[in-house]
Amino acid sequence: MVNNNNYGPDSIEFKLNISMYHIYLLFLWFLLCILGLFIMSIITDLHIILIILIVLFIIVTLIHPISMHLERRSYLRGINKDKEEPDKIFKINKIVELRLIQNRTYIYINNKKFIQCMYLLMNIPKNNVDDYDEIKSIDDAAEVLDNSLELYQYREIVQSIDPETEFVGHCSNIQVFFENNLDANLLHSNIAFPLLKELVKVGYKPAYFKLREEVVRRFNEGNDNVKLFLQLGGYLEYLKKEDLECLKGTIFGLKYPYY
Structure with a gap:
């Protein structure tokens, strides 16, 4: 409608x-x-x-x-x-779905609006995930793009994408995220980790261990922006003692716990 x-x-x-x-x-x-x-x-x-x-x-x-x-x-x-009347709905599973409302894509969890997908960085085909192994994460791809001369050209391309096409791209990416065991590399950190945290809150069992695993892995391997996001967002608070002992990453040269 x-x-x-x-x-x-x-x-x-x-x-x-x-x-x-x-x-x-x-x-x-x-x-x-x-x-x-x-x-x-x-x-x-x-x-x-x-x-x-x-x-x-x-x-x-x-x-x-x-x-x-x-x-x-x-x-x-x-x-x-x-x-709030959606133009399109794409159901990922029993609790997660995406809705296109007023030309904007939103993620709903248990029929409650959770977060808006701001823009489509890249569309990952379901059957070709391995083709993107050279890019460790969407965050790394975004950082490379921000530092490249192709940024302005990319912005022009993004602005030319119609809302329904962008909606299909977001649906594909979220579905790939779930089909690949909640791999946080496949989504931007500002969507992947809030989504994992919310899934934990609503009792989605696969997210319990995965959130801790992804936080440790991305803190040790991710770029400084992602590490800072995890620190300021309170995601380290979800880690157990044994998880904290595994943190080897640093933020701008400083090692956790910074004292």
């Missing part, structure tokens, strides 16, 4: 509604001023007049954010249903 809802913050209708709110507030302020003048004409106590003016000011000040909040709620109610 394609979402044809064009009512958004940049739409003419939305801006007109906001303008009407502003006109309404000015009119209300005008009425309150008249009311204030009328009250002051019949009340001579300056303290009471001051209190009334303060109350009127507070009322006007509160009405504006309340009205904007109501408008925002109305806007969100109008789009939330269509926004």
Whole structure:
């Protein structure tokens, strides 16, 4: 299903509604001023007049954010249903599936949105995984690309990929990841490790040992960016004592535990 809802913050209708709110507030302020003048004409106590003016000011000040909040709620109610309606669904297994929503690919775990696949670095064919043995990991491929003169050309290629083709590529990569025993080399670390951690949380048994194994292996063999990601992301906390003793890698020349 394609979402044809064009009512958004940049739409003419939305801006007109906001303008009407502003006109309404000015009119209300005008009425309150008249009311204030009328009250002051019949009340001579300056303290009471001051209190009334303060109350009127507070009322006007509160009405504006309340009205904007109501408008925002109305806007969100109008789009939330269509926004979450997937155009395509690809089921990996009983708990993991990918959904194409508003031209963006999301990973769902147990029917809950988990993470968005930001961009497609490379598409790994299911039957040709061994052809990519020279590249140790997707992170290494990304680092090589970042340091190459082909980066700008690559960005142009990525921008030219339509959302449905990109969705198919993400589905293929996630499926290859599961078919190859949750090999974290096959996905970028900012997807592979959060995905493994979430699988552990939901009780996916194959992920328990694999997360510890992949953290140790990538910490010892991966590049410094991946090691820093694992450290700052708290992934070393999932390791047992015997796992920590196996850590031989360093981050920018510093050996864990850095003291």
